[in-house]
Amino acid sequence: MVTEPVVSLAGIARTYGRGDNVVHALRGVDLEIAEGEMVAVMGPSGSGKSTLMNILGCLDRPSAGRYLLDGQDVAGVSKRDLSAIRLRRLGFIFQSFHLLPRTSALENVELPLVYAGVPKQERRARAMAALNRVGLEDRQHHTSAELSGGQQQRVAIARALVQRPRLVLADEPTGNLDSRTSLEVMATLQTLNRDGATLVIVTHESDIAKYASRVLVCRDGRIRKDERRTPQDAAADLAVWHDEEQDPAEEEERIT
Amino acid sequence: MSFLAAFHLAFRAILRNRMRSLLTELGVIIGVAALIVTVASGEGARAQINEQVASLGANILLVDGRATSAGAVRLGAGSRALMKEDLLEIVRSASAVKLASPVDRQSAQVINGDRNWATSVYGVWAAFFEIRDWSLVSGRFFDEREVERAAKVCLLGHTVVENIFGSQDPVGQTIRVRQMPCEVIGTLRSKGQSSMGQDQDDLVLMPQPTFKSRMLNEDRNVVHDLILSVVSAADMELAQRQVTAIVRQKHRIPDGGEDDFRVRNLSDMAKAREKIVETQTGMLRNIAAVSLLVGGIGIMNIMLVSVTERTREIGLRLAIGAAEVQVLLQFLVEAVVLSAMGGIIGVAVGIGGAIAMAHFMEWPVLITPFWVLLAVAISVGIGVAFGFYPARKAASLDPIQALRYE
Numbered sequence: 001m002v003t004e005p006v007v008s009l010a011g012i013a014r015t016y017g018r019g020d021n022v023v024h025a026l027r028g029v030d031l032e033i034a035e036g037e038m039v040a041v042m043g044p045s046g047s048g049k050s051t052l053m054n055i056l057g058c059l060d061r062p063s064a065g066r067y068l069l070d071g072q073d074v075a076g077v078s079k080r081d082l083s084a085i086r087l088r089r090l091g092f093i094f095q096s097f098h099l100l101p102r103t104s105a106l107e108n109v110e111l112p113l114v115y116a117g118v119p120k121q122e123r124r125a126r127a128m129a130a131l132n133r134v135g136l137e138d139r140q141h142h143t144s145a146e147l148s149g150g151q152q153q154r155v156a157i158a159r160a161l162v163q164r165p166r167l168v169l170a171d172e173p174t175g176n177l178d179s180r181t182s183l184e185v186m187a188t189l190q191t192l193n194r195d196g197a198t199l200v201i202v203t204h205e206s207d208i209a210k211y212a213s214r215v216l217v218c219r220d221g222r223i224r225k226d227e228r229r230t231p232q233d234a235a236a237d238l239a240v241w242h243d244e245e246q247d248p249a250e251e252e253e254r255i256t
Numbered sequence: 257m258s259f260l261a262a263f264h265l266a267f268r269a270i271l272r273n274r275m276r277s278l279l280t281e282l283g284v285i286i287g288v289a290a291l292i293v294t295v296a297s298g299e300g301a302r303a304q305i306n307e308q309v310a311s312l313g314a315n316i317l318l319v320d321g322r323a324t325s326a327g328a329v330r331l332g333a334g335s336r337a338l339m340k341e342d343l344l345e346i347v348r349s350a351s352a353v354k355l356a357s358p359v360d361r362q363s364a365q366v367i368n369g370d371r372n373w374a375t376s377v378y379g380v381w382a383a384f385f386e387i388r389d390w391s392l393v394s395g396r397f398f399d400e401r402e403v404e405r406a407a408k409v410c411l412l413g414h415t416v417v418e419n420i421f422g423s424q425d426p427v428g429q430t431i432r433v434r435q436m437p438c439e440v441i442g443t444l445r446s447k448g449q450s451s452m453g454q455d456q457d458d459l460v461l462m463p464q465p466t467f468k469s470r471m472l473n474e475d476r477n478v479v480h481d482l483i484l485s486v487v488s489a490a491d492m493e494l495a496q497r498q499v500t501a502i503v504r505q506k507h508r509i510p511d512g513g514e515d516d517f518r519v520r521n522l523s524d525m526a527k528a529r530e531k532i533v534e535t536q537t538g539m540l541r542n543i544a545a546v547s548l549l550v551g552g553i554g555i556m557n558i559m560l561v562s563v564t565e566r567t568r569e570i571g572l573r574l575a576i577g578a579a580e581v582q583v584l585l586q587f588l589v590e591a592v593v594l595s596a597m598g599g600i601i602g603v604a605v606g607i608g609g610a611i612a613m614a615h616f617m618e619w620p621v622l623i624t625p626f627w628v629l630l631a632v633a634i635s636v637g638i639g640v641a642f643g644f645y646p647a648r649k650a651a652s653l654d655p656i657q658a659l660r661y662e
Contacts, residue, residue: 054656057575059575059655059656060656079580080579080580083574083577083578083579084577084579085577086575086576086577087576087577087578088577092575092576094572094659098568098571098575098659100569100572101569111573111576112576112577114261115573115576115577115578115579115582116577117258159576
């Protein structure tokens with residue numbers, strides 16, 4: 001692809017504390033992510049993958065380096081402008097879903113639109129469309145307590161997508177789910193990726209990473225491995241995994 | 257996020273914890289209710305006083321000759337009364353005084369045949385009718401000549417007529433006041449109840465000399481109370497000074513000596529009464545102030561609890577791109593709604609309390625929209641003042657840490 005990358009990091013470093021207690025969470029990361037990629041970030045705890053995600057998600061600012069999001073330098077912008085960037089260009093999916101309690105699925109998906117000041121009718125329509133994309137249009141009035149874990153995460157995915165963000169960041173999206181629902185969620189993410197969404201997924205499960213078209217491995221604040229895989233590789237890996245996990249006949253329907 | 261959305265969220269959050277919200281609002285409820293009761297009774301008393309002043313006439317001075325001290329010597333009541341000459345001198349030489357009359361009063365039994373009634377009998381001059389603006393239903397007033405010769409005539413108030421004559425016309429009839437027979441020459445038009453609940457029509461008027469020498473067997477030249485009408489409201493102070501100077505001179509009080517009488521005008525009396533009411537409601541006002549302060553602190557406390565409870569929710573809102581000011585607004589509006597709900601409930605409780613007070617304690621109360629609105633505005637102000645810190649705290653949370661909060 002010759003288009004401008006969605007993400008371009010150069011020499012990103014992040015340190016915490018000062019003096020003798022300085023902790024180097026990231027020690028110079030260079031990374032480009034192109035539109036339409038599905039990137040898995042792996043690594044042991046303390047490797048810097050969470051810090052990397054926070055910086056990619058504009059929740060944290062690097063101590064040094066340059067971060068171009070869609071060509072715009074976001075390393076030095078104010079907190080206030082970062083909020084606006086998160087609102088309009090980024091989508092977030094969390095390990096523990098983070099749906100608002102006692103609030104319907106539809107209203108949860110509407111939340112970013114509320115903050116963006118989208119009028120009510122348009123908000124409703126766009127939130128319904130997003131719920132449609134994750135296959136939960138018939139659950140719009142259910143609150144999170146009335147939804148299964150997998151359904152809750154799919155509502156969260158719809159919420160992340162509703163603003164049509166340039167980049168969706170998922171932090172251990174299947175961490176709180178059993179393996180069967182994990183598959184559902186990953187299948188949903190993969191479908192969205194095929195429809196053009198650019199995804200970065202942090203995971204420590206290599207099975208989950210197999211869905212990705214590219215796998216980054218972090219260690220000691222640096223990216224140690226950057227592996228691109230063809231769709232065929234990914235499919236082959238998945239087939240093996242599914243064979244191990246469960247009856248392929250049943251799973252066939254689920255993925256497609 | 258619009259204000260409307262913030263209100264929607266606030267109501268939802270408050271209704272989710274109904275009991276907690278109500279308990280939190282209690283301080284504001286008590287404070288606002290106490291404020292409303294204080295103000296209602298204060299305003300009620302003020303309105304009553306104003307009404308009395310208006311019904312009695314603003315241009316009226318009262319002179320009380322029963323002062324109980326002369327110089328440093330305390331005297332018994334009535335030991336140094338005003339004299340008829342004092343009164344005549346006042347009318348003659350006080351330019352600001354228009355009319356004057358004695359208003360000596362005695363309670364007495366009035367009897368018509370087999371019916372009798374206890375009422376107040378006043379000894380007055382003919383000028384009294386004009387000073388107090390009485391008019392007739394039937395018959396006539398007595399005149400100066402009848403006063404001079406102490407004629408045994410009297411006028412009856414509406415209540416007295418009803419009680420001893422019923423529907424019969426009393427004019428021309430003779431009644432007995434105490435032991436004295438007395439011809440009824442007229443009946444007075446009803447003035448109704450005063451706002452104090454006093455019946456203004458329960459009276460008998462007769463010439464002062466008749467009252468004094470024939471009914472009471474006392475010296476007709478001695479007068480206890482005077483009522484004076486002043487030329488205009490602007491001359492009240494002048495009249496007061498003139499009257500004081502004349503009576504002092506007549507009584508030979510040396511310069512620097514203490515008056516042995518009192519000249520009062522109704523607005524001074526009104527002010528004194530207002531002061532009494534203020535003292536009476538002062539305690540309640542302090543309760544209101546303390547309760548509102550405690551209520552505000554309660555709201556701050558519960559909002560801090562709420563922010564802590566909802567740390568993850570706040571983290572999520574901030575992470576997905578809510579501006580800090582939007583989160584601040586959400587919590588500030590919640591505090592304001594909480595406090596304003598307390599204020600509205602407090603207004604209702606306060607109005608109920610004021611009505612109960614009017615009913616059972618017979619206090620005059622007056623509830624004005626101004627104070628109701630002000631009370632609600634105060635509670636909104638409390639919400640803003642005490643909700644700001646928790647809201648600020650919510651808005652300044654770090655989304656990364658807030659999302660991880662357990």
